[in-house]
Amino acid sequence: MTIKYVYSFQEGSARMKNLLGGKGANLAEMTNAGLPVPPGFTVTTDACHAFFKFGNRLTDEMVRQILAALRQLETEKGQAFGDPYQPLLVSVRSGSVSSMPGMMDTILNLGLNDETVKGLAAATRNERFAYDCYRRLIQMFGNVVLGIEGFQFEMLLHRLKAKLGVELDQDVTAEGWRELIEAYKSCVRKNTGREFPQNVYEQLKLAAEAVFQSWNNQRAQVYRRINRIPDHQGTAVNIQSMVFGNRGDDCGTGVVFTRNPSTGEPVLFGEYLINAQGEDVVAGVRTPQTIETLKSAMPEMYAQLAQVCGQLERHYKDMQDIEFTVENGKLYVLQTRSGKRNAQAAMRIAVDLVNEGVLTREKALLRIEASHLDQLLHRGLDDAAVQDVLAIGLPASPGAAIGMIAFEADTAAEWKQAGKQVILVRPETTPEDIHGVLAAEGVLTSRGGMTSHAAVVARGMGKPCVCGCEDIRIDEERKQMTAGGRSFSEGEWITLDGATGRVIAGVVPLKEATASNELKQMLAWADEVRSLRVYANADTPEDARIARGFGAEGIGLCRTEHMFFAPHRLEVMQRMIMADTQEERRAALAHLLPIQQSDFEGIFAEMDGLPVTVRLLDPPLHEFLPKLSELQAALSEADSEQEGERIKRMIRKVQALHEANPMLGQRGCRLGIVYPEIYDMQIEALFKAASAQIERRVEIHLEIMIPLVGDASELKLLRELVDEVAEQVLGSDKRRNCRYKVGTMIEVPRAALTAKQIAAHADFFSFGTNDLTQMTFGYSRDDAEGKFLAHYLDKKLLANNPFQVLDSEGVGQLIDWAVTAGRSLKPKLKTGICGEHGGDKESIAFCHRVGLDYVSCSPYRIPMARIAAAQAAVEQGKHADSSQTAKVV
């Protein structure tokens, strides 16, 4: 069976986007809606796949179908391709499935040669116009098909205009264009060793092949990677009869948006040029005029354009970006697509379209992109002022920041105290740097990925962060950073853009976040639609307050270790770790207890009436002690014997605690089992805090979470400990007033596999997908992102970084299994996710699909998560209703 590779515009529709590409599908849709579209046809994305499969060339069958469609076009237009009297001219344009503006190639005026150009001149009685078209063809063909750099043609054009003493293209005469054509032809000859093809069929074939080929040009590949567009989509090629905006002063060409793409205001917005062809607008050869001026210059044309804009917007139910051409006073639409817009405009347009009755709330919600919320909720850069980009790293936490470089956390903290703005610049950060992160406006690291310590902590604090920026070198000793061949000392100013990963020299003006009424409206609609609850990962009362402000419905993860890193707390923690006996340890813990208790009291007060999930201590103990190398350095500088002894003792402890594989070592519940007194203290602090707040009439919903459980026996043992301490602290009377749950994180694959046994002792499951991903893939999360993961992504062995986007195929299967197994024993078992994936749109959709009750993410991601949860509910609609199990409140 022959495959149909070519569709005329009459044969297609907007629904055929995968086959015809966005542009082809829209041209077909517009043709069939009766809009003035020049006739043409589309060569499909299937043809693109076959093109690459058969050695980067059009197959005979494709050529046959293209020629058949061309014959039909000739009949429709009453012209013939290559005809010396009535030549048909066509454009060849790319049209990918997902919009990739400007990434691939276009060639106009195909069908011109030394003979047909004369025919065109005679038929249009406009010689100047005909030769202008011909020189444009050679220029575009030379550049796109033959790979000659554009500047060579630009230079020749420039020289000609200088020789003729004219400034503007429209002042060049037919004679001038003829001269330029000769110069262009010899440029082609010189660069390629061949003549510009006079055979129009050869032109067409080579042009179509070049457009397919442009799917794999470098900028298209980069664009796809950034925008997560799959490589297998491919592009279609649109071959369309030409209309000309460069035939005289009643002609022109332009681009119009149906609403203002920067503000969302419902007014036409765009530019046009009289007597010009499409690429003149883009190339900036002449300064275009605003659409507003068309109203007085060509009132009828403006009215026609406004009418077409309205029709297209109602048809597509979205703001459109339209390319149009006017030929001798007649309007043609060459393309329409959903217009790119900034976040503020996106929100306003979506809300306005709902209010105008064009869109439903659900459909409007689907229009919101995560990046829109990042822009609206964080400070951004005034892009016009960005000049000196030094390096680009991973956009780990959105927002922009300016500050003076500080290479150490202590320096950052000191400078902040002194009222300075700082950017903490480190190879990577560890929990010990937390005070520096807190003090800094933003964080820049040269190593580490999107789930590195710096990234996670900065996101949690809503601070801009650029991670894994390998283009910068940090010399910690000399306190210098080199980037882009330049050297920067501590104290010099830089700007970070956490949304794009840019590191910029000097100070770039910032734009404040703008939480508009439209955003609030959209979030309110999202809350009506979604079924997933949205909790926050919050470790302090301040985080909790911010989270609640963003609409958090509870805390899904409070990492208690973060409470121990502040300077005076860390000393007590270290004393506890250094203790040789349980008594000594208990004594040190007794000092930590009131500190923990007061933190918990603060969090409970902020979350009055909402669930607070507190995780008992998780990291391995060595993380609280200095590094071995630092201790050795300190030992050589110790100024007393006593001090030397103290350091030596610490060195011995650090060596004793050393683990080959700390992520799989003595951490999580294993710590609580070996040192029950640590968990004892934490549980006591929790219940004391709860008890104190109950006295103050705060409504407590405490959920105690045990980390890193791999076997039901671990949870059983620790649950007994919780109940015992609760009894001791609250007494049986108070116990009745303090409702609490005990649950576990599911972050070890074995816990997922034995979820039914574990559920017997759990009131809830919270999927710790950072560890679950790490352990399921067997990728150390500290090493993978900095080492092989980028390589894997480049080689497309993995579609996404699994630490950012939940791997639904593998890790997701474990989650699905654990939810089903857990609920087979306890149908109302509460389930949620608290790994970084809880703030990722695709992963949230997965959580909705498997019927989790909540997602938990950093406070600043909450608005995005509310929208993503609503989008998942809308998209998965009825399917989810029937498969979801009962929810627990």
Ligand code: PEP
């Ligand atoms: C997790 O593993 O997903 C998790 C939330 O815990 P942490 O990142 O603190 O190990």
Ligand code: MG
């Ligand atoms: Mg974990």
